[in-house]
């Protein structure tokens with residue numbers, strides 16, 4: 001397959017305190033089979049070999065499941081193809097000669113750490129506040145003691161597959177974390193195991209979400225459109241219902 | 248020389264664990280909160296143990312290199328997790344699971360440990376279910392299971408192709424509960440650089456804060472490594488790309504023996520390499536072999552598109568060679584069979600380094616809907632990566648580095664040969680012998696973390712209740728910190744021409760070619776020299792830009808590659824020493840006339856536990872494997 005060329009415009013920022021700016025790079029010899037991150041690897045190899053600092057970005061599994069990667073690609077979180085994380089986005093989805101602008105997530109609750117790396121620990125703090133079922137190791141009953149219909153269980157699974165990447169926040173004009181929070185609330189609301197602590201959980205998680213500086217949800221649905229795991233807006237509706245039930 | 252005492256409890260196999268638990272020393276609740284435990288890793292083993300130890304009331308500190316514990320490599324496991332529930336009523340039992348693992352591991356694992364993990368497997372499923380893990384269910388509302396390679400029962404619990412993610416998020420949630428309760432403190436974005444040993448005991452760690460570059464000291468009464476496997480030594484592997492050997496390697500250099508380092512599992516089905524910048528190989532789960540049939544053309548060099556090759560010109564070589572297990576033979580067998588066909592010139596695709604995994608017959612039999620329901624996300628992933636549609640044409644797959652059965656030597660209590668240092672999950676060597684069966688690693692990691700370590704660590708800690716909190720000001724901490732800083736300075740000062748990734752790729756190629764799916768003496772000896780030369784080149788021609796006191800990903804990588812260079816040598820040494828074939832360790836010199844692994848039980852029925860010996864050659868310690876409950880047999884899947 002033919003090699004491709006790109007004009008990259010990448011956000012470079014030394015640390016949280018320094019101001020960042022865009023830097024342009026030309027990159028050729030990109031194979032259409034390369035992933036977006038492998039394309040950045042190729043650029044970084046060139047930079048490092050000439051003694052320059054590479055573009056920093058978070059990544060690990062490189063197969064769309066750990067939620068480490070994420071950046072705006074031409075203004076879109078995770079780039080142009082719905083349902084794909086940045087690490088899964090192949091360069092064949094671009095055209096030879098394209099200009100590509102790359103930026104870190106922009107949200108008050110996700111401060112930039114360096115280049116394309118942001119601090120998403122606010123997500124962890126929301127989960128710490130209540131994203132669990134309180135069962136101590138050894139205390140569980142036989143797994144088949146509680147029957148759950150396949151439909152309910154599959155539905156819970158569809159909510160549970162959120163990877164915590166933050167694209168929902170990044171795509172929202174209010175930088176709201178509602179889709180992320182609602183995915184966890186829904187998973188537990190759909191399963192009988194989650195019912196005992198349902199009220200305390202939703203109160204704690206929503207309160208922590210507000211404290212972390214995420215914005216309000218105004219139902220524009222940008223999050224659902226950009227979520228690489230296609231977490232549905234119906235989760236947000238369920239979160240709202242659970243929240244009203246809790247007071 | 249160290250002594251290897253496996254501390255296996257007396258008594259019949261099925262009573263050992265119960266007896267151990269009822270007689271081991273305990274720590275009373277008031278003392279628990281005065282005892283500090285450090286855990287490196289937040290995968291199924293690390294997060295699980297942190298939660299369980301926190302629940303018991305210990306004071307726990309947990310470290311991982313990712314920005315969040317939820318991203319540990321366990322998240323990527325796809326296919327499933329085993330348990331001996333026998334929900335399908337197909338003759339499964341704790342004993343059968345135990346036996347399958349002993350046989351699957353080609354009789355190179357310790358009976359007592361394997362039996363125990365089979366025993367706790369059922370508790371693991373109960374616990375995850377209670378934590379809200381949405382495992383797949385039958386229409387009647389009970390949990391569903393499926394089959395995996397190397398066994399004839401259906402004991403694998405799963406959550407579509409995201410079992411690891413769902414189990415890990417369950418473990419992460421229980422970890423979070425303890426963080427909220429204040430028993431566990433989480434330290435993400437930290438790289439463990441060294442273990443601190445005081446008076447012969449593990450007492451703390453040196454870590455680098457990956458955000459600031461600051462070198463930190465942390466102390467504890469016991470240290471637990473849950474740092475995962477080192478399959479990334481091949482550079483291209485199915486693991487998360489930052490997975491590394493460094494934590495285990497540093498432990499080795501501080502006195503923990505490293506067992507069977509050359510036992511590495513090469514998984515038969517990953518998407519073949521597509522470009523030279525490729526950074527990882529994506530696994531196509533073993534569960535696909537439930538419905539997919541593996542074949543190559545009968546005619547050498549047949550380059551026709553797969554669908555144009557008529558049935559009678561296809562060689563379903565696994566079904567041909569292994570009629571009983573067919574496409575569900577264990578991984579090592581399937582991988583070698585694929586390599587054999589490709590090396591003989593029957594491989595498919597542009598490079599000839601691939602075989603077909605075909606769903607045509609399954610789609611015909613069950614309909615596209617059913618197949619989509621079972622494997623939809625894997626098919627989609629395959630299509631996105633390769634641009635090809637597996638519903639219309641066979642997938643192309645090839646073996647890839649995947650799992651390390653080798654790891655730190657541990658006794659029955661999961662303690663290494665360094666007192667106070669424990670190792671759980673993939674980082675230890677204990678349960679899989681020379682080959683791991685599918686879906687048994689999540690089981691082991693979770694079982695070690697939630698149900699075994701919390702019971703065994705108390706025996707050690709009961710002797711520590713009078714030890715006050717360990718200060719981090721002693722000379723041992725000074726020394727360890729100084730060494731860590733010097734190494735960073737050295738890596739930064741070389742200022743050569745090549746990136747650590749370039750060196751990593753070259754190392755990976757040597758290991759893949761000579762210490763991968765098959766090995767022979769000549770190749771191993773050659774590899775030893777090549778690694779030695781590469782290591783020299785690394786230390787004289789490496790380029791790491793930037794500074795130490797800053798977020799510096801090139802520096803992180805360089806440190807890991809430096810450790811891989813050293814580990815590579817030990818792996819090769821181990822492979823050279825073992826003059827037999829067993830499980831995934833296939834020495835070409837030792838095979839049966841029809842190409843199967845030929846064990847030598849008389850001379851090699853032992854665990855090779857290597858002891859660090861400074862600049863001199865490592866010392867080999869042998870733990871003889873005694874089989875009291877099963878009969879040693881030739882492993883056959885025919």
Ligand SMILES: Cc1cc2nc3c(=O)[nH]c(=O)nc-3n(C[C@H](O)[C@H](O)[C@H](O)COP(=O)(O)OP(=O)(O)OC[C@H]3O[C@@H](n4cnc5c(N)ncnc54)[C@H](O)[C@@H]3O)c2cc1C
Nearest residue numbers: 288289290292312321324326327439475672673686688689
């Ligand atoms: C693609 C893939 C699919 C798999 N599918 C299955 C499956 O279906 N079923 C199954 O049973 N098994 C499967 N496995 C194997 C299984 O996923 C792993 O063996 C298991 O998850 C290991 O868990 P762990 O807790 O030991 O470590 P990991 O989950 O690997 O976690 C390691 C932890 O250690 C930390 N760490 C490592 N080094 C350092 C350091 N120096 N400093 C600080 N922290 C460090 C990391 O941050 C991480 O938190 C699969 C493996 C792969 C690669």
Ligand code: SF4
Nearest residue numbers: 162163165166168227
């Ligand atoms: S809801 Fe979707 S976009 Fe948001 S964190 Fe989860 S996976 Fe990412």
Ligand code: FES
Nearest residue numbers: 060062067069087
């Ligand atoms: S690197 Fe894990 S989701 Fe992209």
